[in-house]
Amino acid sequence: MTLTDTHHATAWQVQSLTLSYPDEEFVGRLxxxxxxIRTLPAPLTAPLTAFFDHVAATPLTDLAASYVATFDHRKRFxxxxxxxxxxxxxxxxxxxxRFKHAYRAAGLELDDGELPDHLAVVLEFAATGDPVVGRRLMLEHRAGLELIRLGLRETGSPWAHVLESVSATLPPLGKREHEAIARLATEGPPEEEVGLAPFAPPEYMPRPQGGS
Known part of the structure; x- marks a missing residue:
């Protein structure tokens, strides 16, 4: 499957929107x-179509509740x-x-209300800012991205379809990537190292998230 720059930009823009909080505006955009996505290759289109079909068949209140339960209350996702x-x-x-500096270098300023590493933000940046840097940021964090995808698929989440489409815009996983994913799944994210001074001002530190 050969993807053009237009394929990437379209797919990343649509995927970014589908990973935002589902509200009436989002449903109106369906x-x-x-x-x-009609112009995209099947590996990108099919999962997104499955997700849109689910959205169309699900009451908005249920969809919103599912989104919050999935992404806000479970660290594994x-x-x-x-x-x-x-x-x-x-x-x-x-x-x-580093994410913020990448956005600024492309002439974009991120709203302070959102952290720069949110996947929807990265996808938006890749689609409309700097596709080369945006793609590189995703590849640098490929293990985490794939772990989200696998976890969502395991639990039958409709957002697994979106992550399947995102993964399809990136190169096939190699041995090194599979090993990194397996290691992350086994060990989990690192824990705080005692005695380290902050590497960045407090305002750039992530806010606490909900429990797993």
Whole structure:
């Protein structure tokens, strides 16, 4: 499957929107989103179509509750990519700064209300900002991204379809990636190292998340 720059931009934009909190505005966009993915190859289109079908058949209140229960209350499905590499440690602050610096270099300023490593934000950046850097950020955190995908699929979450589509825009997993995913699944994100001074100002440190 050969993907063009247009394929990537379209897919990442649509995927970004589908990973945002489901509200009436999102449901109203469904016809436009369905139309946008018609030009994409099947590995990208099929899972997104399955997700849109689920959205269309699910009451909005149930969909919203499912979103909160999945992404806000379970760390194993955290949409914040640096969590899987650094956990809730001080080192994560520097990783978050790196994301912010990448966005600023492309002329984009992120709203302070959202952390820069949220997958929806990274996808939006890759689609409309700098596709090369956006793709690299996803590849650097591929193990975490794939662990989210596998976990969502295991629990039968409809958002597994979205992650399947995201994964299909990236290169096939190699031996090294499979080993990194298996290691992360076994060991989990790192825990705080005692005695380390913060690597970034407190305002760039992640806010506490809900329990797993």
């Amino acid at each position: 016809p436009l989103l369905r139309a946008a 955290s949409p914040y990519l640096t969590y899987f590499a650094y956990g809730d440690t001080r080192k994560r602050g520097m990783a978050l700064l």
